[in-house]
Every structure is written in C-alpha cells, then in structure tokens.
Amino acid sequence: MAALVIAEHAGGQIADATLSAVTAAAKLGGDVHVLVAGGDDAKGAADAAAQIAGVSKVLLAQDAAYAHQLAENVAPLIAGVAEGYDAVLAPSTTTGKNIAPRVAALLDVMQLSDIISVEGPKSFTRPIYAGNAIATVESSDPKLVITVRTTAFDKAEATGGSAAVEAVNGAGDAGLSSFVKLDAVKSDRPELTSAGIIVSGGRALKDGPTFEQYITPLADKLGAAIGASRAAVDAGYVPNDYQVGQTGKIVAPDLYIAIGISGAIQHLAGMKDSKVIVAINKDADAPIFQVADIGLVADLFNAVPELTEKL
Known part of the structure; x- marks a missing residue:
C-alpha cells in the first residue's frame, strides 16, 4: 500500500509533526x-x-501559490497527486485539519480523523467523546485520507534516509483566497506540541500579569513550554496559541504541570x-487529580513561588 504524507515545514525545515x-x-x-x-x-x-528514515521518494511542488499553505491551493494539488496512492496522511494539526477534509471531498471519500493506531490496512483506532472512548473504524473507500494524532506515534528518524526528490506540478493559485499577514508569537521556548516539559496555567491565575508572574519563572527554570486552559485563553490571559485541549493543541510531554486548572474534559x-x-x-x-500522577492540594500563589525557588 503506497502512502503519501503531506509535509509541514517552515524555513526549509520539516516539522516534527x-x-x-x-x-x-x-x-x-x-x-x-x-509531498x-x-x-x-x-x-x-x-x-x-x-533524509527522513523510511521515506523512499519526495515530491516537490514549488510555486508561490503554495508558499503559505493556503488550503484552497494545496488541496487540489494533493488530490491530483493522490491518484497514484492508496492513502494520503497529514498530521492532525491546524494546517492538516484545514487541508485534509478538502482533499477527501475532492476525492469523494470519507476522511479518517485523528487516528491513534493502525490496526490493519484499512482499520484504525481514534478517540471519541473527548477521548473518553476509543473507536475502531474501518474504511471501505478505495483511497484513504487520514489525519494522524502526532502524540500517538513516535517520530521517525530525521536522518539516515536518502530518498530521491522529484518535481511535480499543480494548478497553482485557485484564486479563492489570498495571504494577508502572519501574526506569530516568537519565543525561545520549545514549541508546545513537541516540548518535553509543559507548564500550564488556568483561570485561577486571575489575569495576564499574574499568569506571567507565576507561570513564566517556573517554565524558565525547567526550560519548559507554556500552555493554558481554554478558560485562561478565553479570559485573555494568554494568546490562543497557548491553548491545550480538544479545541487547542494535543500534547504528550514527559512532564505536564497543571497549575490552577480544574480539569475540564475538554x-x-x-x-x-x-x-x-x-x-x-x-x-x-x-477532576484534574483523577488523572494526575502527583497532586498537590495547595494555594498556587504560595506553592508555585516556593517550588520555583527550590528548583
């Protein structure tokens, strides 16, 4: 079964996803x-x-129309290239979830979303009900379009491969959308979805300056990424980019510290x-204590500065 993976990249580098x-x-x-x-x-x-281990060919579509990964331009390209493949896979990220459904529609197949394991050639598992149950799904479509929950699979080795690079062409600019600007948060911290340690804060931190005062020093000591609950994001403490959860980013670090987060299902x-x-x-x-390996029942405004000081 030949599979085509849609690459996410920036600055000439391949994303971990x-x-x-x-x-x-x-x-x-x-x-x-x-691709x-x-x-x-x-x-x-x-x-x-x-150079990625296990990759046997790389297809390169280089065109100004694809520079900002506009789904309206990239999806027709993928649908055209997909003719020679049994499966098309994309990471279950903001970009992947924007492009993959359009590809599935163009190919007239059902999309398999957010898979966490491969059980057979056309059989997979995926979380449902906010991760409280795992469904096994099997496709009868002739071609698969899949988004992959990246935290459920180990990263392939970024070096060791020697695949050939082949140029491909697409329709270019579909004229349906245009790039306006990119508002990106620049930080020396690890990217949230690939960080080994994450310190997250919730609504209990009261406001943005308080969030910064208590969460940032601890994250600095640990070399950690900073996350937040949806309640903290909705209250304006931090940008949307920090949100962890069902409607935010899915993470699986080695250490996750949840501060002032009640533990809503989302x-x-x-x-x-x-x-x-x-x-x-x-x-x-x-509810957060039901999933926590280590729980501390304490006022965060006393416990966090003490923890930060002792690290």
Whole structure:
C-alpha cells in the first residue's frame, strides 16, 4: 500500500509533526512518499524530507501559490497527486485539519480523523467523546485520507534516509483566497506540541500579569513550554496559541504541570497522554487529580513561588 504524507515545514525545515505522520504511514506496510508544497524555501524542506528514515521518494511542488499553505491551493494539488496512492496522511494539526477534509471531498471519500493506531490496512483506532472512548473504524473507500494524532506515534528518524526528490506540478493559485499577514508569537521556548516539559496555567491565575508572574519563572527554570486552559485563553490571559485541549493543541510531554486548572474534559482530552502529570490546585475534588500522577492540594500563589525557588 503506497502512502503519501503531506509535509509541514517552515524555513526549509520539516516539522516534527511530519515525522510522526511518516511513522503512521510506515505502519500501513507499503512505500512511504512525502509531498513538500511551498514557495522559495520548499527545496530546502524537500532535501530535509529526503533524509527522513523510511521515506523512499519526495515530491516537490514549488510555486508561490503554495508558499503559505493556503488550503484552497494545496488541496487540489494533493488530490491530483493522490491518484497514484492508496492513502494520503497529514498530521492532525491546524494546517492538516484545514487541508485534509478538502482533499477527501475532492476525492469523494470519507476522511479518517485523528487516528491513534493502525490496526490493519484499512482499520484504525481514534478517540471519541473527548477521548473518553476509543473507536475502531474501518474504511471501505478505495483511497484513504487520514489525519494522524502526532502524540500517538513516535517520530521517525530525521536522518539516515536518502530518498530521491522529484518535481511535480499543480494548478497553482485557485484564486479563492489570498495571504494577508502572519501574526506569530516568537519565543525561545520549545514549541508546545513537541516540548518535553509543559507548564500550564488556568483561570485561577486571575489575569495576564499574574499568569506571567507565576507561570513564566517556573517554565524558565525547567526550560519548559507554556500552555493554558481554554478558560485562561478565553479570559485573555494568554494568546490562543497557548491553548491545550480538544479545541487547542494535543500534547504528550514527559512532564505536564497543571497549575490552577480544574480539569475540564475538554482540557484533559489534550494532555492526559502526558507521561507524568503534576497538578497544583486548592480544590481537593478538582477532576484534574483523577488523572494526575502527583497532586498537590495547595494555594498556587504560595506553592508555585516556593517550588520555583527550590528548583
């Protein structure tokens, strides 16, 4: 079964999410090819993709129309290239979830969303009911379009491969959308979805300056990424980019520290696969303690500065 992985990249580098998607594609048991669509930096990304272990070919679509991964332009390209493949896989990220449904519609097939394991050539498992149940699904479509929950699969080795790079062409600009600007948060911290340690704050932190005062020093000591609950994001403490949860980012770090987070189902769905979960909350009955490996019932305004000082 030949599989095509849609690469996510920036600055000529392949995103970690793509490496997990490659691992998932390899479990289908056939050749794994990677499609890199982009603008001026696409060649560098294609060369990087060619080095991923397990990848046998890289398709490079270099065109200004693909520079910002506009779904209206990229989806027709993928649908055209997909003719020679049994499965198309994309990471279950903001970009992947924007493009994959359009590809499925163009191919007239059902999409298999957010898979967490490969059980057979057309059989997979995926979480449902905010992760409280796992469904086994099987497709009868001739071609598969899949999004992959990247935290459920190990990352493929970024080096060791020697795939050939082949140029492909698409229709280019569909004229349905245009890139206006990119508002990106620049930080020296690890990216949230690939960080080994995450410190997250909730609504109990009261406001943005308080969030910064208590969460940032602890994250700095640990070299951690900063996350937040939806309640904290909705209240304006931090940007949307920090949100962890079902409608935010799905993470599975080695250590997740939840501070002032009650543990709503929506939040737990995004972080309960973390290796070690530490919760600090003054409410002993908070749901977060049901999934925590280590729980501290205490006032965060006393406990967090003390913890930060002792690290």
